Amino acid sequence: MENTDRVCFHCGASCTGTPIVRENRDFCCSGCRTVYDILSENGLEGYYSMDRTPGARPGEVSGKYDFLDNEAIAEKLLEFYEDNIQVVNLRIPGIHCSSCIWVLENLKRLNKGIRYSQVDFPGKELRISYDSRHVSLKEVVWLLGSIGYEPRISLENYEDKPVAENRALLYKLGIAGFAFGNVMLLSFPEYFEMGEFWLEQYKPFFRWLMFALSLPAVFYVAGDYFVSSYRSLRSGLLNIDVPIALGIAVMFLRSTADIVFGYGPGFFDSLTGLIFFMTIGKYLQQRTYASLSFERDYKSYFPIAVTRISGEREEAVQLYDIKKGDRLLIRNEELIPVDCRLIKGNALIDYSFVTGEARPVSRSPGAKLFAGGRQVSGLVEVEAVRSVSQSYLTKLWSSNTFKEKKEERYTNITNTVSRYFTPVVLTVALLSLSYWLWLGKTDTAFNAFTAVLIIACPCALALSAPFALGNLLRIFGRRKFYLKNASVIERLATIDTVIFDKTGTITSAREGSITYEGEPLNRTEEDMLKSTLRNSAHPLSRQLYTILKSNNILTPDEYEECIGKGIEATYREQHIRIGSGAFAGNEDRESSPKTSVHINTNNRYRGKFIFGNRYRQGLSSLFRKLSGKYRLVILSGDNESERKTLEKMLPPGVQMCFNRKPEHKLNYVRQCQQNGARVMMVGDGLNDAGALQQSNAGVVIAEDTNAFSPACDAILDASRFREIHEFLRISKKGMQVVKISFALSFLYNIAGLSFAVTGKLSPVIAAILMPLSSVTIVIFVTLLTNFIGREPNNP
Template sequence: MSKENCYHCGLDCNADKIEFEQKSFCCNGCKTVYEILNQHELSCYYDLESAPGTIPTDIKGKFDYLDNVDIASKLIEFDDLETSVVNFYVPTIHCSSCIWVLENLHKLNAGIKVSLVNFPKKEVRITFRKSEISLKNVAELITSIGYEPYISLDHVEANVNKIDRKLIYQVAVAGFAFGNIMMLSFPEYFQMDEYWLNRFKPFFRGLMFLLSLPALFYSGKDYLISAYKGLSHGILNIDVPISLGILVLFFRSTYEIATNTGQGYFDSLTGLIFFLLLGKVFQQKTYGFLSFERDYKSYFPIAVTRISANRKEENVSVHEIEQGNRLLIRNGEIMPVDGILINGNAMIDYSFVTGESLPVEKKSGDKLYAGGKQTSGAIEMEAIQSVKQSYLTQLWSNDIFKKNDSKDIKSLTDSISKQFTIVILSIALISGIYWYFTDKNAAFQVVSAILIIACPCALALSAPFALGNMIRIFGKHKFYLKNTQVIESMSKINDLVFDKTGTITSNRQASISYFGKKLEPHALRQIKSLLRSSNHPLSRMLHDHIIEKEQGEVMHFKEFTSKGIQGEVDGTDILLGAASFVGIDEDNGLDTAIHVRMGKDIMGKFVFKNSYRKGLNDLIGSLKSNYEISILSGDNEGEKESLKALLPAGSHILFNQKPEDKLNYIKSKQELGKNVMMLGDGLNDAGALAQSNVGIAISENINVFSPACDGILDAKSFELLPRFLKLTHKTMRVIKLSFVISFLYNIIGLLFAVSGNLSPIVAAILMPISSISVVLFATISTNVLAKKLLY
């Protein structure tokens, strides 16, 4: 290849070519990709036998079976004419550098739209354009840069949990080496002066050296690799001091044995690695337990309408859906499961899955994917599998809908850990120099002990375990949060904004009266048919109120946010909604109402008498001393006086609010420095929920799944809101107290280490104990607090 060609992409470099490390690049993008791969020692991506950037020959053909449509369909989660989504299990993911490389795959191939890593599960979810890159090519690409996916079709079909036993093997190897080196060291411990022991002492010491090698290079390699990768990016992570301690022990011990000046510290070295790994095993088991509890308990409180064999419609929780069930998906609802379209006008918005909001038209018999949002009336579909709750969680946690806050507890922990590591390295250096001139042997012990005992692991673990346990507890009480950051954001809230309809009012207890021209049974049936397509709380309430059965096919259905719905039923144009929407110039009524227009005739209106949720008075009373409270409503001012009596003086009550008005109101609050929590029904409030610092959707047996919200609160737990808010404050106090405990432990440990009164092996035992104690403190404390407030 000519020097004038780009080293990465192979294209002719332009006149302003970029020279870097004696290589030519056509743009900064190609140079950046080269740096990514080169920094991570992934230069195998550049196969010298062919054009740079192609797949190396050693993996060509390895994934040919993925071109088989039947096999590929078992792996792909989503697939339409343009975009596909696949979730690969990649066992070699082990650090933040891996995450960084895998989440920058779009820089290696433009056909990849986005890639997200789930670090605890070692999975990467890749969204790619089928016209530019195939599933096989995706697998070849990530394999070529060192991240080969584990693909087992038996696993796919059986849905067996993947278990990575590497850590167990590492503990076993380190434990074996530690135990045997301890046994071989007994004569040295007791300073036994015996002819045969003295004669074979070099042999025993050599054996100890050999036994230490697998412990160092297999059991301890993850610490060394993590430290190296961190340093190569200018990051002082928590594995740097541990790795330094391990290497100091190894090289000093090797020197003593090689020069026959001592027995070395191989017992301390292998013991250190063994106890560090034991601590890691405990942490993984504890985290796994908490994760299991959350996954098992925290299914979304989403209901879907299931149609029985006799055409009876019933609301069931999504986890009750089985293969073969027929489901009704209304306008604006999200499909919780893959299925086949049976009938209806399907216009599916897959933006929650692919990021592209252009609706896709589907016909009867077409496959529909979970996560798609129906945008054109009601449809019926047949489920082809049960709900995969983890998939809904992935959609909910999509980075597109994240609210970034750089001042969160995680960034604080990372910052403290980094500064803490710098301080520890400085103390180790100063102490080492001091003890070197006082007692050279003691200097080695002191430095090793300092590097090991003062690891900020406990500091880094306190927040994830406290928040993780609390999110599990909230889930048990029907308050489902998107992630742990929401708890911290809730603790900063000082302003609460409530939507009225479906939030502080109950949809189930409202009374409905009709005023106007008499509606014949066939007209009521037509109205009910049109209402069946809408997911708005008032539409659902009126649909359930009308006792007649639906009649007629709904055509040209449209829903206008905060206005109403319209459609054609059996040739009759029907409009249902606000007075102005159906053509009434002036409506003197102050009650919440749905006006009815059939053809050119204004028929009348259904008037709703709202019923406020149980415990609302006590809830407002508990919140008013600590929070500013506002109520926004899309309805008229009919209930203004009753709401005034409910709220504290000076509270804002705004009516006739459109979705954009609600959003702008919250934005104006934030501009004044307020941290706002918005509570709405999840339908017309999506913009306001997304704008707020914390957006909570209230669920009352309807499909409220909305990526815009940060949490879903079951209506049955609505009166517990003040307690949830109080718990978030107490959880943050637990975390801060955990920080104090961690600092005290490190200070005390450092005092003993600096003074030369702590051996490396004792430090190695104490370090995981400190992490375990902080984890237990955080977990037990949050359990006790929750028991006092919620049970």
């Protein structure tokens, strides 16, 4: 027996024919029932509590993905595959709500071979890491298809091509404009009461023609509002589309009743005009948002460099200059920027940046190495097998693997206001309707009711924070200050303590004098020294390496870099230790008046290189501008030899802490936070990764190395070091702009509602004012953030 009143518990479709019943729940097909069984058996019933009928009916996937059994094809889709760990990024067009995100990020409960899954909701993409011993790529894709989230797989789609623009909204705009223009034309005789032309026998025909023209506008162009509102109501929530859909529905039903019973021509002109202007507003917002889109690719050009071998010459080049076939040097603790093949050296790669697991894997020459891994055992030479994908490195940097969950205060305010906004608007609209009906003014009542629903849209409120912070991201990027996400700006605005590392942070790794004191090194020892330093990315190592003569380059049999202490390496039977006095075996020599690097060969102390530190240009000026507003600290692993020099250069009150190991730096930051401080840590990312991660905002200074820490929140080009105070000032001003834009949004809505409840504001005018308020807020925050973020004339 057919029963079309019953809907599918999973997808919401009508159960035509005899519905399939399971646990007193109706399903339209065996596919939906199977999905329900899969979710129930794995403890994922919460999928249905987040939204009613959230699912999509699964298609037939049996045999559809057999081509993924071909390893050559599967490898083209994989981002990473190493030691049974494989990572794939799939496009899932069916992602549409929070329920989708929830179930897709819980795939590991459906299949134990899946390690984690992460949804990119705006891009409708799903990143999955899985163990190939327990599940194959084909089985992963089949699982997604079987629960209604079939991925769209096309090998050419995985090439870096521009995404085609979605023109659906443009088509809707054209249809809405056509309907509005013709309905207005047919309404002119009614406006001017043209009795000679508008004879009684033609009125019904033209009124029904206006009704017919309004149908595509109401049910196609405005259909998204009704669908969104229906889903919202089914889930027990009231989103911002509910009042708009209700206003359109009331106007359409009232107008239809008018022509059916002969009361008048209705409000089809206002109705189609309302839909047309709202569609214009939506289109303009979409285009504006897309044009600002926070220039997501700007982070592709963050100032990270890599060493390229050109003949016998080594040169530091920006990542985006690397091409397929280039030979690269990857030093200890440096990031592998591109998929490559190992040519020389034994690689020990930490792929935690990609997989989240810190278990290094060993690789021999000839093996393929993947972008995002970090070399942790000396230097290797590699050959790039493709050009650098900066967007991929950006995605890794922004992934949740190293992202600390920190509060996003203003985003939460927006969500809270939006949640309570709709019930308040509906209450005001119903009170207005009741009041004017009680006075017997039916036309005014419906005008007031509809105008309130349309004009009181929280779009301006919801857009103010994203546009303000997004534009600041873009401005910072242009000034070579690259933030991981917009929430970093909120944290920078609250900073009260700034802690600086010394070597490689406030000193330049490219400048400064170096002198040697001690026994002369023989040719073999010089070769060992140069070759050992070549492996290291530490600022002192890089500075010393550049001044030494290039003799025979040796490959160490053993290499180890002890963080905060030094380096040791073995070449056949020869041994060398480079680092602090204690590490080199002469603790009594640690009291050098200058920053020094000590040398020990074959267990015999030979001497030391003394560094005349060259502090970054503008250091004194920067500290003067920061003092008084922030507590300033220098936290260094070096000895106190530079204390007096720094005391002369820097303003009084700067706290200086020396001889601090990496764990001491971390504990110092944590202690400051326990005392209520909001800390920004500025370092080079090598010996201070823990402190960067612990701080409220961790900033890495990038010069000529890609050894930055994935735990940092921002990367600052060394040439912009002197502008740190400017970035902090702009962040504070930016949050003030957000607050002001919130206040303006509230004023817009209060003024609009005050006028709308009087019944003197027509729905069409309300439809025009609604997007105008959003556009003006966007223009306001964009202009103001551009103003506060402008570069000074004399940097």
